[in-house]
Amino acid sequence: MKDMLHMGLFLFVIAAVAGVLLAYTESVTAPLILENRQKAEELARREVLPGADKFNESHYADTAASQTYSYSTGITSKGEVAGVVIKVAPKGYAGPIEMVVGIDKTGKINGYKILSQKETPGLGTKLSTPVFSEPFKKLVAEKATPVLLVKKDGGDVDGITAATISSRAFCKGVSEALDLFRKVQPQLTAAPQNLALPAATADTASQTSTTGGNQ
Amino acid sequence: MSASIISIFIVAIFIENFVLNQILGLCPFIGVSNKIDSAVGMGLAVTFVMVMAGVATWSIQAFLLVPLKLEYLQTISFILVIASLVQFVEMVIRKTAPALYQSLGVFLPLITTNCAVLGVALLNIKKNYGLVESAVNSFGGGLGFFFALIIMAGIRERLDVSEIPEAMRGAPIAFVTAGLLATAFMGFSGLV
Amino acid sequence: MNKLTELTKGIWKENPIFVISLGICPTLAVTSSMTNALGMGIAATFVLMGSNLFISLIRNLVPGKIRIPVYIMIIATFVTIIDKMIAAFSPALSSSLGIFIPLIVVNCIILGRAEAYASKNGPVDSLLDAIGMGIGFTIALSCLAFFRELLGEGKLYGFPIPFFKADPALIMIMAPGGFVVFGLLIALKRFMEAKGATK
Numbered sequence: 001m002k003d004m005l006h007m008g009l010f011l012f013v014i015a016a017v018a019g020v021l022l023a024y025t026e027s028v029t030a031p032l033i034l035e036n037r038q039k040a041e042e043l044a045r046r047e048v049l050p051g052a053d054k055f056n057e058s059h060y061a062d063t064a065a066s067q068t069y070s071y072s073t074g075i076t077s078k079g080e081v082a083g084v085v086i087k088v089a090p091k092g093y094a095g096p097i098e099m100v101v102g103i104d105k106t107g108k109i110n111g112y113k114i115l116s117q118k119e120t121p122g123l124g125t126k127l128s129t130p131v132f133s134e135p136f137k138k139l140v141a142e143k144a145t146p147v148l149l150v151k152k153d154g155g156d157v158d159g160i161t162a163a164t165i166s167s168r169a170f171c172k173g174v175s176e177a178l179d180l181f182r183k184v185q186p187q188l189t190a191a192p193q194n195l196a197l198p199a200a201t202a203d204t205a206s207q208t209s210t211t212g213g214n215q
Numbered sequence: 216m217s218a219s220i221i222s223i224f225i226v227a228i229f230i231e232n233f234v235l236n237q238i239l240g241l242c243p244f245i246g247v248s249n250k251i252d253s254a255v256g257m258g259l260a261v262t263f264v265m266v267m268a269g270v271a272t273w274s275i276q277a278f279l280l281v282p283l284k285l286e287y288l289q290t291i292s293f294i295l296v297i298a299s300l301v302q303f304v305e306m307v308i309r310k311t312a313p314a315l316y317q318s319l320g321v322f323l324p325l326i327t328t329n330c331a332v333l334g335v336a337l338l339n340i341k342k343n344y345g346l347v348e349s350a351v352n353s354f355g356g357g358l359g360f361f362f363a364l365i366i367m368a369g370i371r372e373r374l375d376v377s378e379i380p381e382a383m384r385g386a387p388i389a390f391v392t393a394g395l396l397a398t399a400f401m402g403f404s405g406l407v
Numbered sequence: 408m409n410k411l412t413e414l415t416k417g418i419w420k421e422n423p424i425f426v427i428s429l430g431i432c433p434t435l436a437v438t439s440s441m442t443n444a445l446g447m448g449i450a451a452t453f454v455l456m457g458s459n460l461f462i463s464l465i466r467n468l469v470p471g472k473i474r475i476p477v478y479i480m481i482i483a484t485f486v487t488i489i490d491k492m493i494a495a496f497s498p499a500l501s502s503s504l505g506i507f508i509p510l511i512v513v514n515c516i517i518l519g520r521a522e523a524y525a526s527k528n529g530p531v532d533s534l535l536d537a538i539g540m541g542i543g544f545t546i547a548l549s550c551l552a553f554f555r556e557l558l559g560e561g562k563l564y565g566f567p568i569p570f571f572k573a574d575p576a577l578i579m580i581m582a583p584g585g586f587v588v589f590g591l592l593i594a595l596k597r598f599m600e601a602k603g604a605t606k
Contacts, residue, residue, distance in 0.1 A: 003470070006470060007470045007472065007473050010468070010469065010470060010473065010477070011473060011476065011477065011480075014477055014480055014481065015480060018291065018480055018481070018483075018484040019288070021484055021488065022287050022288060022291070022484060022487055022488070023287070025287070025487070025488045025491050025492070026287040026491065028495075029491040029492060029494065029495035030287075030491075032494075032495035032496070033491070033494045033495050033498075036494070036495070036498040037498075040498065093404065094230065094404045120404070120577075121559075121560075121577050121580055121581060122560075122575070122577040123577075235582060236582050237436065237582075238435045238436040238582055238585055238586075239436065239510070241435065242515060287487060287491065288487075289487075289509070290483050290486055290487045290490070290509045290512055291480060291483035291484060291487060294479055294483050294512050294513070295476070295479065295480065295483075298475075298476065298479060327513075328513045328515055328518065329513070330510050330513040330514075332513075333509070333510060333512065333513050334506065334510060337506045337509055337510070338506060341505075341506060380594075381597075381598075381601065382594040382595070382597040382598040382601060383590075383594045386590070386593055387590040387591065387593045387594035387597070388590065388594075389590070390586045390587065390589050390590025390593070391586065391587050391590040391591065393586040393590075394582075394583040394584070394585075394586030394587035394590065395583070395587075397581075397582045397583040397586055398578065398583040401581065401582075401583065
C-alpha cells in the first residue's frame with residue numbers, strides 16, 4: 001500500500017514537472033512558430049503576386065454549390081486591388097500538390113509556388129524548378145488566354161517528360177484557381193475600398209484568419 | 216465519401232506502406248522477420264494495436280487536447296496512451312484468449328516502441344482525418360505492415376539456406392532485400 | 408583517460424546504429440540529405456543529453472517497477488521541447504523533418520541508453536555517454552546521407568558536386584536507396600572489423 005502511494009506520488013511529481021516545463025516551452029515558442037508560419041505564407045503570396053503590398057483574407061460563398069472558398073486579395077500601396085492569391089491542391093501522382101497561384105486583377109496568371117508535394121523526386125518535383133516554371137512563365141506572358149492543358153492533351157503547357165500526371169495535375173490546379181477567380185472577379189472591381197477595410201459588409205469580403213484551402 | 220475511405224485504405228496499405236515507403240517500424244521488421252510464424256503473430260498484434268491506438272489517440276486529440284488548448288502535450292500523451300494500451304491489450308488477451316496469448320504474448324511489449332504505431336497516430340492528426348478515416352488509415356497501415364513483414368519473412372527463410380558472404384549475413388542482406396522490395400512497392404504509387 | 412573512453416566508445420566501437428542496430432526507425436527516412444541527417448542527429452543528441460542527465464540524477468529515487476513509464480515521460484518531455492525549439496528557430500528544418508522529430512520518442516537508442524547506462528551511472532559519465540552516442544549517431548546518419556545525397560541528387564548539403572550532378576540515380580534518395588545503402592554500410596563495417604581481427 002505504502003509502495004503504491006509512493007509510486008503514484010512519484011509519477012505525479014514527474015508528470016507535474018514535465019507539464020510545467022512543456023507549458024513554459026510552449027509559451028516561449030508558440031508566438032515564434034505562428035510568426036514563422038505567417039511569414040512563410042506572406043512570402044509565398046508576395047512571390048506569386050509581386051505587385052501587392054498587403055493581403056487580406058477574403059471569402060466567396062458559392063450559393064449554387066453551397067460551398068465557401070477562401071482566397072487572399074492583394075492590395076497595392078495605393079489601396080487598389082492588385083489581384084488575388086488562390087490556394088489549390090490538385091491530386092498529383094502520389095498525393096495532393098499544394099500550391100498558391102497569383103492572378104492579377106485582369107485575370108492574368110502572375111506566378112505560382114508549390115507549397116508541398118509528394119511527387120516522384122526528380123520527375124514530378126520538377127514542377128517547382130525553372131525547367132518547368134520558365135517555359136510556363138513565358139507562356140502566360142505571351143499568350144493572353146493559354147489553353148491550360150499539357151501539349152499531349154492539345155493544350156499549350158509544356159509538360160514534364162515522364163511526369164505527365166504531375167503536369168496534368170498542375171494544369172488542373174491552375175484552371176481551378178482561374179475558375180474561382182472568374183467567380184470572385186465582380187466582387188473585386190465592384191467594391192475595392194471595402195476589401196481594404198478590416199470588417200466589410202457580410203459575404204462579399206470579410207476579413208478572417210482562415211488558412212484553409214478551397215477543396 | 217465512401218470512395219475516399221477506400222482510397223485512404225488502399226493508399227495506407229500499398230502506396231504509403233509504413234515499412235517500405237515511410238521506413239517506419241523497422242526494428243520489428245528486421246528483428247522478427249526470421250520465421251513466417253512469428254511474422255504472422257507480430258503482424259497481427261501490430262495491426263490490432265495500431266487500430267486501437269489510432270482511435271484512442273484521435274479521441275484524445277479531439278476531445279481533450281484541442282478543447283483544452285494543450286496540443287503541446289501531444290507527444291507525451293500519445294506515447295503514454297500507446298504504452299498503457301499495449302499493457303491493457305496484453306492483460307485482456309491473457310485473460311480471455313490464452314491460446315492467442317501464447318502466440319502473440321512475447322511480441323506485445325515490443326509494440327510500444329514500434330514507431331509505426333506512434334507514426335500512424337501522428338499522421339492521422341497531421342492529415343486532419345476524422346474518426347472513421349483515422350481508424351481506416353490505421354487499419355490499412357497495420358495491414359501494410361503485416362504484408363511487408365510476411366513477404367520479408369518468406370524471403371528470409373530462403374536466404375537462410377543460401378550462400379551469402381560472411382559480412383553480408385543477417386541484417387545487411389535483409390536490408391538490401393528490403394530495398395528491392397521497396398522498389399517493387401514503388402510501382403504501386405499512382406494506383407489511386 | 409577513463410572519461411575519454413566513455414565519450415569515444417559510442418563513436419566507433421559501440422556505434423549505436425551500426426553495431427547495436429538500434430534506432431534505425433527514424434534514421435533511415437531522414438537520411439535523404441546531409442542537412443536533414445545533421446538536423447536529426449543534433450536533435451537526438453540534445454534529447455539524449457537531457458534524458459541521460461536527468462535520469463541519472465533521479466536514478467536512486469525512481470521506484471523500480473515504474474521506471475520505464477517514468478523514463479518515457481522524461482524522454483517525451485525533452486523531445487517536445489526540442490520539437491518546439493526547432494519549429495520556432497528553424498522552420499525549414501522543422502518542415503523537412505516533420506513527424507520524425509516527435510518519433511525520436513520511440514527511438515530505441517534513447518530509451519536503451521537510459522535503461523542500460525544512465526540508470527546505473529553518475530550524471531557526469533551519463534552526460535559524456537550521451538554526447539558520445541549522439542555524435543556516433545550523427546556520424547552514422549551523415550554517412551548514410553553522404554552516399555544517398557551524392558548519388559541520388561549529385562549534391563552535398565544542397566551544393567551541387569560537379570561529376571555526380573550530371574545524371575543522379577534518383578532511387579537513392581527514395582526509400583529503396585535508404586535500405587540498400589544501410590545494408591551495405593553495416594556489411595562494410597563488419598568486413599573491416601573482421602579484417603582487423605584476423606591480423
